[in-house]
Amino acid sequence: MEKFIEIKDVSFSYINDYDDPPTKNTVLKGVTLDINKGEFVAVLGHNGSGKSTLAKLLNSINLPESGDVFVDGMNTRDEDKLYDIRRTVGMVFQNPDNQIVATVVEEDVAFALENIGVEPSEIRKRVDWALKKVGMYEYREHAPHKLSGGQKQRIAIAGVLAMQPKCIVMDEPTAMLDPIGRREIMQTITELNSEGVTVVLITHYMEEAARAGRVVVMDDGKILLDGAPKKVFSQAELLKSVGLDVPDVTDLTHGLIRAGIDLPDDIISEDECVERLYQLLKKE
Amino acid sequence: MIKDITIGQYFPGKSAVHRLDPRMKLLLTVLYIVMLFIAKGFLGLAVGIIYMLAAFLMSGIPIRMMLKSVKPILPIIVFTGFLNLFFITTGDPLVEWHFIKITTGGLKTMVFMASRIILLIFGTSLLTYTTSPITLTDAIERVMSPLKVIKFPAHEIAMMMTIALRFIPTLIEETDKIMSAQKARGADMESGNVIKRAKALIPILIPLFVSAFRRAEELALAMECRCYHGGEGRTRLKQLKTAPRDYVALAVTVLFIVAVILLNRFLPI
Amino acid sequence: MGIIRTEDLTYVYGEGTPFRKTAVDGVNLDIEAGEIVGIIGHTGSGKSTLIQHFNGLLKPTSGKVFIDGEELFADKSRLKEIRFKVGLVFQYPEYQLFEETVYKDIAFGPKNMGLTDGEADKRIKETARLVGLKPELLDKSPFELSGGQKRRVAIAGVMAMEPKVLILDEPTAGLDPRGRDRILGLIKEYHAEKGTTVLLVSHSMEDVAKTVSKILVMNDAKVFMYSDRSSVFAKADELTAMGLTVPQVTRVFDRLRAMGIEFDDEVFSIDYAKDLVLRLLAEKRR
Structure with missing residues (x-):
């Protein structure tokens, strides 16, 4: 596997100037994380766990206080590479209203390409x-x-895709959407990933995270869990203790296991749950 | 409700006027205004009327829309009309009653000035009706771009206009929402004297400002993520191209101006 | 007659323009006092327009709305009075906070009602406790609080008006799981303690299934159904076709039924699902 993003022992703080004397709020405390090319990584964590800050480290919006972040071999501190890094790692935010610049759809999609000086005929094609x-x-x-x-x-x-980034980072892209909107976005994300785009998805919805290839759980500025969704969600108690949840089906099977039923503790998808319960309940 | 206010008066269409290069349209509008201001007499103004009428008929904009555009300016027209009527005392007297004196000169000036203002409004409205705000902004940026040499922020101004156009509907919707929310908490915005009403605006304005700042911050971040770094080295999706019809329009306009100059010289009535 | 009743309520946006749209179409409803009702429907189904009629923010194009037996808009001078009976918490309510302190912000509604300082003070402290805001937070600026806290302040601002009906539009939108549970928990507590009517508008079926006893489904400006939870979730297929999602456990058990497992129950909570599996297993062993 080819390492695509390397986060090496990174710490980050916000300084609050309004307080007197200014206070320092450390949100990332020595985070180390590698993301491979083509991976689909979901990042979970309650509000304030540092996951949005982490996302903004990936395209030089935030620079580490200590430690380093490498994107496709480029150090995010390297100012000469700034626009290369931002073209490589595209970012989508929570509120769709606040990231659309232009008054016409295609003009907005063209925005990034206009900024990096792509030829008009090429812009047209890519838009x-x-x-x-x-x-x-x-x-x-x-x-x-x-x-x-x-x-x-x-x-x-x-608008981000037009830059042909190798990686897209999404910070709660579905939080403000209705179920139809959420379905549309998840479908788009999985399609892009299947075509080789590395995806980092920050989300509060456990069912969305269960569809990723890997789940990273953050708590208090550190990485608490990191692994396949099955492995991560089987730790239901730990997740709940840090203000997170597990998919309903996981919750259900764990409840049944506690009641003495013999079931695997790593059921996270609906299909799997249906199949297992069917085996359990069908008539002989 | 605030939602009903229409912002931006673009009237989509595919007429010859719509399809003119927006930069040329800007230039033509300026020339048209010059035409109106150099016309000394009614005949000169008539040339302006013919020009306007021709452009209007070609544009396919409904007459109702054109008339609507004059409506907000009507009080000004009436006011200046009265000033002209009562205070210009050249020419033959028509009415004399106590201190009121109306003369042919006054009447002429009133009609002349009113027609000029109305023609002016028609012209600029036609420009905004036939050019989408974004194209217009674009044209302004490009027309002003030579001024960059003297550090004139042409790109920045155009960018600000674009963002303003983009966010006006969003903020109007937001205002509506905040108003409803405060009304639901018993805020009374309809009664009381001026001071009381001004105070009643606080619960609306503060959340609105807070929200506008938050949006601005998020937008700036999103723009940065999409490699925005000012106007330097920027290309555009849509290239503006002048077509033969643009030059035809320019030639015709120049002819009209020449006509006005000639009329001024030989038939200044 | 229930606490909220509508007769052929119809609302049309942009009458006489090309954008004319019937947002609420001939709605007849009768909601009993003390009920906790979920209102669901896809975006644009008319649910937000509907609830804005309940406290007179919108005036029906035709039809009538009765609150606590009294017709809205029948006597305009009574409107403000009736409006105070129905508290409406909008979506993302934290965006309407504006006062210098949390205390003053919660006080805005009660003050507009003309309560005395003493009475308002009592209510503010009471609701602050109810929504889990510590007393020391009351003197802070609402803009210094966390997202979840801000939202609880905004909700408290409406609860402090002690309305007979509390309506909340998407109260958990954009929150993390802990924040969601907290808000739903306090809504339930409020309902249990005050016994007032609560309407919860949401497109999260999980939230609705956890919290309410009856569900009103809006679809294309009309009432699709108004019934108890099980009858509504029994129509999972139709709900899905409307762009709504049913809770994951409901889907699981619908599929099991389709595969031939026999049971009559409608499942919409994890606990219920667990008990059902255990019961079915016991039956099978017998």
Whole structure:
């Protein structure tokens, strides 16, 4: 496996100047994490656990206080590489309204390409390509504020995708969406990942995390758990103690195990749960 | 409700006027304004009217929209009209009653000035009706870009205008929401004297500002993530290209101006 | 007559424009006092428009709304009075905080009702306790608090008005699991303690399933159904077709039933699901 992102013993603090004397709030405390090319990593953690701060380290928005972050071999501290890094790691945020710049969909998708000075004919091609990828090509001449939340978020993804990044980091992209919007975004994410884009998804929804290839759990500025979803979610008690949850089916099977039923403790998908319960309950 | 206010008066279409290069449209509008201001007499103004009428008929904009654009300016037109009517005392007297004196000169000036203002509004409205705000912003940026040499922030101004256009609907919606929320908490915004009403705005304005700042911060972050670093080295998706029709329009406009100058010289009525 | 009743309630946006849209279409409802009701429906189904009628923020295009037996808009001078009977907490309510301190912000509603300082003070402290805000937080600026705390302040601001009906629009949107549980917990506690009617608007079926006793489903501006939890979740397929999701456990048991496992129950909570499996196992062994 090729290492794509290397986070080496990184700490980070915010300084609060409003307090007198200024106070220091350390949000990351020596985090080390490698992400391989093409991985789909979900990052979980309650509010304030440091996961958004971690995300912003990946494209030089935040620079580590100590330690280093390498993206595709580039150190995020390297100012000459700033735009290369931001083209490599695209970022999508929670509120779709606050990341759309232009008043026409296609103009917004073109924004990043205009910034990096791509030729107009090439911009056209990539904008059309990116809009088709997220299924919003028919809306290219629409005004963004008239679209649904899920559609707006797909425009935001297209705007990042147009840069042809190797990795997309999403900070709770579905938090403000309805179930339909969430489904649309999850589908787009899995499709992109299957085409080789590395995905880092920060989320509060356990069912979304269960679909990732790997789950990283953060707590109090440190990495608490890191592994396959099955492995991570089998630790239901630990997760609950840090303000997180497990998928409903995991909760159910763990309850049954406690009641003395013989079931594996790493059931995280609906299909698996149905199958197991069926085996258990079917008539002989 | 605030939601009903329309912002941006673009009226989409595919007419010849719509398709003109926006930079050329800006230039033509400026020339048209010059035309109106150099016209000394009614004949000169008539040339302006013909020009306007031709452009209007080609644009396919409904007459109702054009008339609507004059409505907000109407009080000003009436006010200056009265000033002209009562205070200009050249020409033959028409009415004399106590201290009121109306003369042909006053009447002429009133009609002349009012027509000029109305023509002016029609012209600029036609520009905004036939050009989308984003294209207009774009054109302004490009027309002003030579001024960058003297450190004029052409790109920054255009960017600010774009973002303003983008966020106006969002903030209007937000205002609506905050108003409803405060009303639900018993806020009374409809009664009381001026001071009381001004005070009633606080629960709306503070959340609105807080939200606008939060949005600005998030937007700035998102823009940074998409490699925004000012206007330097920026390319554009849409290139503006002048077509033969742009030059035809320019030539026609120049002809009209020449006509006005000639009329001024030989038939200044 | 229930605490909220509507007769052929219809609301049309943008009448006379090309954007004309019927947001609420001929809704007849009768909600009993003391009930805790979930209102679900996809975005644009009319649920948000509907609830804004319950405290007179919107005036029906046609039809009537009765609150506590009294018709809204029948006598305009009574509107404000009736409005205080229905507390409405909007989506992302933390964005309406504006006062210098948490205390003053919670006081905004009670003061607008014309309560005396003493009475307002009592209510503010009482609701602050109810939503789990520590007394020392009351003197802080609401803008210094965490997201979850801000939201609880905003909810307290409406609860302190002691409305007969409390309506919350998506109260858990955007929160982490701990924040979600906390808000739902305090809504349940509030309902248990005060016994007032609560309407919970949500598109999270998990939230609704955990909290409410009856569910109102809105679809395309109309009431699709208004019934108890089991009858609503029994229509899982139709709900899914409307763009709603049913809780994961409900889906699991619907599939098991389709595979031939026999049981009559509608499952929408994990505990219930657990008990059901244990019961079915016991039956099988017999």
